[in-house]
Amino acid sequence: MSSILAVLRQLQRAESGSEQLALPANERDTAYAYDLLEAAPEPDLIRKLIAPGFTSARFNVRIRAVGTAIAAPLAEAILADAQRLFGEGYSVSVTGAFYHVAQDSNRLVAAQVRSFGLALGMVVVAIGVLFRSLRLTFIALVPNLMPIAWTGGLMGALGVDLSIGTAMIASAVIGLIVDDTIHYMTHYTRVYRGDSKQAIRHTTTEVGPALLVNNLVLALGFWVGCFGSFKPTIYFSLLSGITILSALLCDLLVTPACLNLFDRRRAVPS
Secondary structure, eight states, X not given: OEEHHHHHHHHHHHHHOOSSOOOOSSHHHXXXXXXXHHTOSOHHHHHTTBOGGGOOBOEEOOXXXXXXXXXXXXXXXXXXXXXXXXXXXXXXXXXXXXXXXXXXXXXXXXXXXXXXXXXXXXXXXXXXXXXXXXXXXXXXXXXXXXXXXXXXHHHHHHXXXXXXXXXXXXXXXXXXXXXXXXXXXXXXXXXXXXXXXXXXXXXXXXXXXXXXXXXXXXXXXHXXXXXXXXXXHHHHHHHHHHHHHHHHHIIIIIHHHHHHHHHHHHHSOO
């Protein structure tokens, strides 16, 4: 921690002639140290730590590099400790660029989570209006939510923080992967004639190559960002490409399995 206390320790050591750093022992010595600071030939250096009139002081707290999710509660804990130590007669507030960046980052992450919920709701409504079937709407959601859940689990396993970049993955990718699901299921409903296996085989043969090429191009396009130097951008690019390829596997494997399963259940007499 660097603050006016460090300056006071240096003044006290110079005045006492001691080799050890120590704060002024009493109020008189402290007032004398402040008089020396006020008469300093370079007051601009002191003004970085204490305001004119000595009515407010600045304390810099140095911490190791941490994520914004940890920085915000850490700042609140430091603020609570400072208020307890200084007492009710002093007003303590947190400032600094890092603190405000952490606060803004957490707010943006929360906004991204809300926007994903809104986007998912709109996707459900759009699919429901398109197919006019609760069964097909549910099936369409499975291959779109599984890749996002998989990516979230992968982030947790690798220790990747939920930052601005990683929070954008779900909202950005769902608009891309839902198109493939709709394309696949639309073709399936067109060729379905009572035999789900035949319809799935025909749909995968006709639509599968196009989905493969489309998702490979998208994933490779996102992975270009991995060559950058900004870590959130690298994580966003890498995980977005992984999510897109996971969605492709879901569209070609999970979606046909769900369609076949639901068709069997519908064929079983009640």
